[in-house]
Amino acid sequence: MISLDVVNKEVRILLTYEEPVGGKPRIMITGTADLSHHLIEGVFDLVDRLARMERCSHQSSEWRKK
Numbered sequence: 907m908i909s910l911d912v913v914n915k916e917v918r919i920l921l922t923y924e925e926p927v928g929g930k931p932r933i934m935i936t937g938t939a940d941l942s943h944h945l946i947e948g949v950f951d952l953v954d955r956l957a958r959m960e961r962c963s964h965q966s967s968e969w970r971k972k
Contacts (some may be wrong), residue, residue: 908959910952916940917948923956
């Protein structure tokens with residue numbers, strides 16, 4: 907199980923990733939923020955960090971609109 911937590915004065919996000927033996931991987935994300943775009947940016951940052959930890963070659967910049 908991997909838990910990533912981002913906290914600053916505008917955003918608090920907890921991402922939990924678990925891959926039980928013999929089961930399917932699950933990701934749970936909970937968050938609160940003053941502004942929705944801060945929350946979304948924080949989620950993208952956490953997912954990118956998780957992808958690097960799991961050596962996944964895909965990053966959010968590949969599918970995010972610019």
